[in-house]
Amino acid sequence: MRIVPENLADQATLTCAPTPLAEQPVTHLQDLRRQRMMRTVNAAEHVVSATWGAPQRISCIGLFGHNMRKSNARWRVELFSDDAWTNSVYDSSVIPMTVVKGFRALTWRVDTWRATIFSDRGSAFSVLWLEESFAIQSLRITLSDTANPEGYLEAYRLLAGLHWQPSRGPAFSATLQVNDPTELTATAGGTLAAVSRGAPTRKLSMELRWMTRDADARRLVEMLTNQGKRKQMLVSLFPGANTGEEIDHNILGRISDSPQIAIIHPQRARAKLTFTEG
Structure with missing residues (x-):
């Protein structure tokens, strides 16, 4: 990642x-x-x-x-x-x-x-x-x-x-979600009709379970403090793979939550991150 x-x-x-x-x-x-x-x-x-x-x-x-x-x-x-x-x-x-x-x-x-x-x-x-x-x-x-x-x-x-890469990749629980903002309503005949339309966007969620405290966690805190939700970031789960899977999990967007960084070991930390396209 x-x-x-x-x-x-x-x-x-x-x-x-x-x-x-x-x-x-x-x-x-x-x-x-x-x-x-x-x-x-x-x-x-x-x-x-x-x-x-x-x-x-x-x-x-x-x-x-x-x-x-x-x-x-x-x-x-x-x-x-x-x-x-x-x-x-x-x-x-x-x-x-x-x-x-x-x-x-x-x-x-x-x-x-x-x-x-x-x-x-x-x-x-x-x-x-x-x-x-x-x-x-x-x-x-x-x-x-x-x-x-x-x-x-x-x-x-x-x-x-300049990209940042944690010393260990995210856990295998990473999920990709496609959000369609289209609103649906049921007509009198029972048909679902679209009352508003919008472009679908992707959301990528992952957990970094074994970050080093002295390098990974400190860099993540610095990144979140300086960039936060205000600025766009690029995140790639499979960088350089040159496959369709890399493209599907490549998102230019913003971090869409306020992640908590937990100290789980004298040398390790953990955080859950969610990025939304746009």
């Missing part, structure tokens, strides 16, 4: 070339509101760049709510130690943006060959986990999906941050 408690991309200066639509600029990637999308004028290759006024240490980059759902969509993430994109410290090379469905997950005569886990969903997200952190002052993300059927590229959130 990994958590990115702070989105450093919100503090960066963003640019995009070619320039996106004026009413849907690249700065929308820093807006918490999901309806505030960045959208390009066409499906040509676009480059999103970010710079910071001072070095930042990151180990995770993500793009959320994008429409690059097909297997031919690619991206390239480059990190630089200076603010002029010259001193490279990491290059992902050109890699797929989505995970292709396994053979057993394909629906016979319905899914196309190399269908992805997002092929039948309204939007997708892509997350790149780095095995080590880098001190950077600029980054560059190249997006390539020239065959996009919608004729443009869009996304609603860019994430860049």
